[in-house]
Amino acid sequence: xxxxxxxxxxxxxxxxxxxxxxxxxxxxxxxxxxxxxxxxxxxxxxxxxxxxxxxxxxxxxxxxxxxxxxxxxxxxxxxxxxxxxxxxxxxxxxxxxxxxxxxxxxxxxxxxxxxxxxxxxxxxxxxxxxxxxxxxxxxxxxxxxx
Amino acid sequence: xxxxxxxxxxxxxxxxxxxxxxxxxxxxxxxxxxxxxxxxxxxxxxxxxxxxxxxxxxxxxxxxxxxxxxxxxxxxxxxxxxxxxxxxxxxxxxxxxxxxxxxxxxxxxxxxxxxxxxxxxxxxxxxxxxxxxxxxxxxxxxxxxxxxxxxxxxxxxxxxxxxxxxxxxxxxxxxxxxxxxxxxxxxxxxxxxxxxxxxxxxxxxxxxxxxxxxxxxxxxxxxxx
Numbered sequence: 001x002x003x004x005x006x007x008x009x010x011x012x013x014x015x016x017x018x019x020x021x022x023x024x025x026x027x028x029x030x031x032x033x034x035x036x037x038x039x040x041x042x043x044x045x046x047x048x049x050x051x052x053x054x055x056x057x058x059x060x061x062x063x064x065x066x067x068x069x070x071x072x073x074x075x076x077x078x079x080x081x082x083x084x085x086x087x088x089x090x091x092x093x094x095x096x097x098x099x100x101x102x103x104x105x106x107x108x109x110x111x112x113x114x115x116x117x118x119x120x121x122x123x124x125x126x127x128x129x130x131x132x133x134x135x136x137x138x139x140x141x142x143x144x145x146x
Numbered sequence: 147x148x149x150x151x152x153x154x155x156x157x158x159x160x161x162x163x164x165x166x167x168x169x170x171x172x173x174x175x176x177x178x179x180x181x182x183x184x185x186x187x188x189x190x191x192x193x194x195x196x197x198x199x200x201x202x203x204x205x206x207x208x209x210x211x212x213x214x215x216x217x218x219x220x221x222x223x224x225x226x227x228x229x230x231x232x233x234x235x236x237x238x239x240x241x242x243x244x245x246x247x248x249x250x251x252x253x254x255x256x257x258x259x260x261x262x263x264x265x266x267x268x269x270x271x272x273x274x275x276x277x278x279x280x281x282x283x284x285x286x287x288x289x290x291x292x293x294x295x296x297x298x299x300x301x302x303x304x305x306x307x308x309x310x311x312x313x314x315x316x317x318x319x320x321x322x323x324x325x326x327x328x329x330x331x332x333x334x335x336x337x338x339x340x341x342x343x344x345x346x347x348x349x350x351x352x353x354x355x356x357x358x359x360x361x362x363x364x365x366x367x368x369x370x371x
Contacts, residue, residue: 004358005355006353017346024342035328070304073313090320090321098325113369
């Protein structure tokens with residue numbers, strides 16, 4: 001190329017596409033901050049009444065023969081019925097596990113939670129994408145000399 | 147009576163394994179005892195009462211009948227004026243001999259019958275006891291089976307309950323992994339957002355000439371004239 005002149009290369013995108021990209025990136029950024037949503041409904045079915053009756057029958061049978069029994073001691077937590085489904089929810093187990101982590105390894109729990117919003121207040125954590133410092137190093141390219 | 151497997155040693159309230167063990171010991175003990183046992187040891191239980199109640203009474207009956215017969219013979223001899231005579235003596239001797247033989251025959255037959263009866267009864271006792279010992283062993287085996295069946299059912303139902311508890315723990319663990327995986331989940335969400343963008347970026351290129359370019363072009367045009 002001869003001296004003195006300059007060549008400019010400009011990136012182009014249709015307006016509708018640029019709009020879509022920006023909206024998608026925005027939604028993705030927000031979604032990434034949502035965090036894990038636990039399920040507090042029934043996710044393990046309980047024993048049926050017939051099964052419970054069979055357990056009781058086995059106790060009676062063992063007792064009649066002088067054998068040790070469970071003496072109807074509760075081993076399983078009480079069942080709950082949610083939406084017509086009777087059984088057990090792992091929601092309490094989840095809460096207990098998270099509480100244990102917060103108690104034993106509070107810094108790690110805080111760090112994990114900093115990537116998402118506070119599930120109670122909705123306040124964004126310090127490491128959600130919107131709070132990440134970003135330096136736009138490539139934005140000036142192609143406009144030099146304008 | 148021959149030795150017996152004492153049924154009182156089995157406590158009905160004990161657990162089936164104790165029942166089985168005690169029944170097994172009782173059965174084995176009685177069976178081992180019966181290996182060298184004969185019916186002779188139990189015959190006296192039947193023969194002595196038989197002798198007392200049947201043989202002795204028969205002897206008394208025969209003796210009584212003989213006495214009556216001899217008295218009658220005395221009376222007849224007296225009325226005939228031959229009492230104390232040689233004919234009376236011979237008659238009395240023959241009559242006594244007959245009664246004695248009759249008594250011996252009866253007692254012999256009775257004793258043989260008593261022996262056979264006592265032998266049969268003692269053998270039957272032994273047979274019943276050995277059979278009972280075998281039955282006791284079978285019942286002990288059945289008790290053992292009851293215990294095992296109940297134990298297996300307890301184990302099976304216990305496994306069901308443990309599996310349910312395990313499922314609950316697994317579900318809680320899975321949810322917990324959702325919590326601990328939040329940073330990575332956020333990252334994946336962003337990465338998916340970026341990678342899902344369509345590549346609609348194009349480019350345009352343009353040249354902006356300088357004063358030198360214009361002068362160069364003019365010179366070229368002038369030189370060509």
